[in-house]
Amino acid sequence: MHKKKPHPKVKSELHPRSQHRERYNFDALIKSSPELGAFVAPNKYGDDSVDFFNPKAVLALNKALLKHHYGVEFWEIPEHYLCPPIPGRADYIHNIADLLKGDREEIPKGSHIKGLDIGVGASCIYPIIGNHEYGWSFIGSDTNETAIISAKQIEQRNSNLKSNIEIRRQEQANNFFRGILKPEEKVDFTMCNPPFHASAKDAEKASLKKLKNLKGKRPSKALLNFGGQNNELWTKGGEARFVKDMIYESKHFGKQCFWFTSLISKEATLKPTYKILQKVNATDVKTIEMGQGNKISRFIAWTFLTEQEQKDWVNKRW
Numbered sequence: 001m002h003k004k005k006p007h008p009k010v011k012s013e014l015h016p017r018s019q020h021r022e023r024y025n026f027d028a029l030i031k032s033s034p035e036l037g038a039f040v041a042p043n044k045y046g047d048d049s050v051d052f053f054n055p056k057a058v059l060a061l062n063k064a065l066l067k068h069h070y071g072v073e074f075w076e077i078p079e080h081y082l083c084p085p086i087p088g089r090a091d092y093i094h095n096i097a098d099l100l101k102g103d104r105e106e107i108p109k110g111s112h113i114k115g116l117d118i119g120v121g122a123s124c125i126y127p128i129i130g131n132h133e134y135g136w137s138f139i140g141s142d143t144n145e146t147a148i149i150s151a152k153q154i155e156q157r158n159s160n161l162k163s164n165i166e167i168r169r170q171e172q173a174n175n176f177f178r179g180i181l182k183p184e185e186k187v188d189f190t191m192c193n194p195p196f197h198a199s200a201k202d203a204e205k206a207s208l209k210k211l212k213n214l215k216g217k218r219p220s221k222a223l224l225n226f227g228g229q230n231n232e233l234w235t236k237g238g239e240a241r242f243v244k245d246m247i248y249e250s251k252h253f254g255k256q257c258f259w260f261t262s263l264i265s266k267e268a269t270l271k272p273t274y275k276i277l278q279k280v281n282a283t284d285v286k287t288i289e290m291g292q293g294n295k296i297s298r299f300i301a302w303t304f305l306t307e308q309e310q311k312d313w314v315n316k317r318w
Helices: 026-032 034-039 055-070 086-101 125-134 145-156 200-215 238-253 267-279 307-317
Strands: 114-118 137-142 165-169 187-192 257-264 284-292 295-303
Touching: 026 034, 026 055, 034 055, 055 086, 055 125, 086 125, 086 187, 086 257, 086 284, 086 295, 114 125, 125 137, 137 145, 145 165, 238 257, 238 267, 238 295, 257 267, 267 284, 267 295
Parallel strands: 114 137, 114 187, 137 165, 187 257
Antiparallel strands: 257 295, 284 295
């Protein structure tokens, strides 16, 4: 066995309100979800852990985390679909809460606060966390039929989610808001985790590199331990093109949403994105950085509402 690694008590890079700042308490997680027990064993340092290269172990860990921290009774996803790392997903939600709060005293909470999750995925992860932590309601959209069926099943089979999440199919693969937001329908924020690779080849290359870094030797093939379908991992033109198209379309829905947001995986995407936001006359743009493990991630937020319209929005809706 290797010498035991010293671990900090809390992961200071995660959001202060995150439920995941302390190391996984496997005893408590197994108590909530006994099936996790089969996958927990001491690692080379003698710490309880799971094998993050085993998709079944990652799935069991996620189920336990969702049950223990978010009260989710039923959570299944189809094989080979993206199994999201929950602490990072929670951070996006907590930072959106700070964005909505602005310089006001309270974070707006309750089901009258509505978010649109573009590409909700089979896991329905953002609506689950956002509803539990802040009581928000959600529209979850996706172009993939299997993902839609899965997300609907999660929403239907958890009584606390049923009345707060509505899953809608996006029939046009190139649209983001059209065909999803009804005329005059308002949402307080949108969120999106774009596919960030430009091709399947790029996605595989990145996966192999990640595995090599983690395991210290080159694996023979790309085993995506968190899964993922093509439409979840790559898109023509990569994330820069995806976010650019989203911004141009958001302009037409500028009075129906307070804050549009999107994760940006690559720092190089920021500069061209700022230029587009200037071009479409966004009235305010923010970049919010989030630390997760060894990497920094971020999301960009923009609005088309004037200062007065923002005040009116808060007074009428919140």
